[in-house]
Amino acid sequence: DQQVKQNSPSLSVQEGRISILNCDYTNSMFDYFLWYKKYPAEGPTFLISISSIKDKNEDGRFTVFLNKSAKHLSLHIVPSQPGDSAVYFCAASNSNSGYALNFGKGTSLLVTP
């Protein structure tokens, strides 16, 4: 049973606009959330994370929002750039149950000029 869901397999956004990628989770024990970015022929690279004690974390153009009551998080990219075109994976973990990261299926973002 998939505990982390990314329901949009793809997203297309114009350069300069905001990209919003969504992620939902079912396990209320998850307390740490990460976003990874993956280019073709490369492994995923860490982008940004958030602990469950926060509801927002910002790093440059990237902001992650966490809504614990809705079990929902989102990644905002502002402004979007063509180089942001990649597959974005949401991941979640429970710090009390080991090292496992539970990944979503990913959302493919295309930023058009």
Place this chain on the structure above:
Amino acid sequence: ETGVTQTPRHLVMGMTNKKSLKCEQHLGHNAMYWYKQSAKKPLELMFVYNFKEQTENNSVPSRFSPECPNSSHLFLHLHTLQPEDSALYLCASSQGARQALYNEQFFGPGTRLTVL
């Protein structure tokens, strides 16, 4: 470059072959992981090693056999695989602390495996 390298990058093997995937990390991490990514599926954790000890085995068939001789190297030995084992196999490493705060994992580029 993430500091995690994997070889080979591509591998084609028959169902009766024996092959090994290699992963090496240059980050001074203590935990290493094998993941499998099949088409249209999320990354699936296969094995976790922490300080060379296997801490998780996610119900992986015995035709996959991991080996971690030291904290920098991780192998995945393959034998009598099935065509449905064709996938991208990703290695990752992290600092190894149990707290999730330190669980940022750094991934290698993966090995694209095709089983004929």
